[in-house]
Amino acid sequence: MSENNALEGGCLCGACRYHSSGKPLNVRVCHCRRCQKATGSPFYARVMVPLDSLQMTGPVRWFDAGTGVCRGFCGECGTTLFSERRSANSIGLALGSLDQRDAFAPSEHIGHPVSNNGLSSTMVCLNISKDPPPSLICRRLAREAISSPKLLVAPDPPKTPIRLCLVSKSGLTH
Numbered sequence: 001m002s003e004n005n006a007l008e009g010g011c012l013c014g015a016c017r018y019h020s021s022g023k024p025l026n027v028r029v030c031h032c033r034r035c036q037k038a039t040g041s042p043f044y045a046r047v048m049v050p051l052d053s054l055q056m057t058g059p060v061r062w063f064d065a066g067t068g069v070c071r072g073f074c075g076e077c078g079t080t081l082f083s084e085r086r087s088a089n090s091i092g093l094a095l096g097s098l099d100q101r102d103a104f105a106p107s108e109h110i111g112h113p114v115s116n117n118g119l120s121s122t123m124v125c126l127n128i129s130k131d132p133p134p135s136l137i138c139r140r141l142a143r144e145a146i147s148s149p150k151l152l153v154a155p156d157p158p159k160t161p162i163r164l165c166l167v168s169k170s171g172l173t174h
Contacts, residue, residue, distance in 0.1 A: 007049065009098040011074035011081060015058045018081065018093065022053025025090060027104045032111030038063075038071050039080050039094075046083060046092035047104050054091055056081075 005024070010017040025048040035044035059075035060082075072082030072091075083092035095101060 007047070007093060007098060007100075007103070009081075009093060011058070011077055011079035011097065013074065013077035013079075015076045016056065016060050016074040016079070016081060017058055018054060018056040018097075020049045020054045020093065022050040024049055024104070026108070027095075027106050029106045029109045030111040031109060034065070034067065034069075035083075035111060038083075043109075044080070044083070044092075045095040045106060047095060047098070048090050048092050051084065051086065051089045051091045054093075 005021060007020040007024075008018065027045075027047045029043050029045045031043045036042060038044065056072075060072050061075040062084075063071045063073070065071075068085060068087060070082075070084040070086070071080065072084060073080050079097060080094050081097050082094070085091070095104060095106075098104075
């Protein structure tokens with residue numbers, strides 16, 4: 001993301017594009033059943049910006065399920081792009097649709113995970129920074145991952161981001 005807060009993105013086929021000059025309000029991942037259904041995924045990751053900061057072009061279509069949130073998607077390829085909440089003058093931009101998709105890391109997880117063939121209940125939500133400090137927790141996780149490769153279970157979404165040291169074949173890195 002540039003210094004002037006400009007965010008740009010679009011859909012898979014390129015027919016829809018958007019630009020936001022607004023400062024991000026928050027970055028969240030929602031695990032509720034509505035978001036799962038709307039995206040066809042175990043969760044919906046998005047950055048929220050002021051509604052009046054967004055300009056969009058292309059065949060954007062909208063679905064209103066009567067929940068206060070309208071879902072925007074490309075009318076050509078179906079890519080999920082937006083979750084608009086007019087009552088709060090805000091709109092969520094799907095993180096996967098951003099041109100700079102690695103510009104944000106979620107700061108929180110909302111909506112209790114609902115099992116989707118075991119996917120949601122076995123996902124650990126991670127916030128990996130460029131230089132996490134070494135810690136006992138990271139070393140323990142690294143040892144467990146090396147000795148017994150498995151998915152770690154998080155029954156509830158974490159209240160604060162989890163930092164994780166990365167493990168390479170040569171050992172612990174951070």
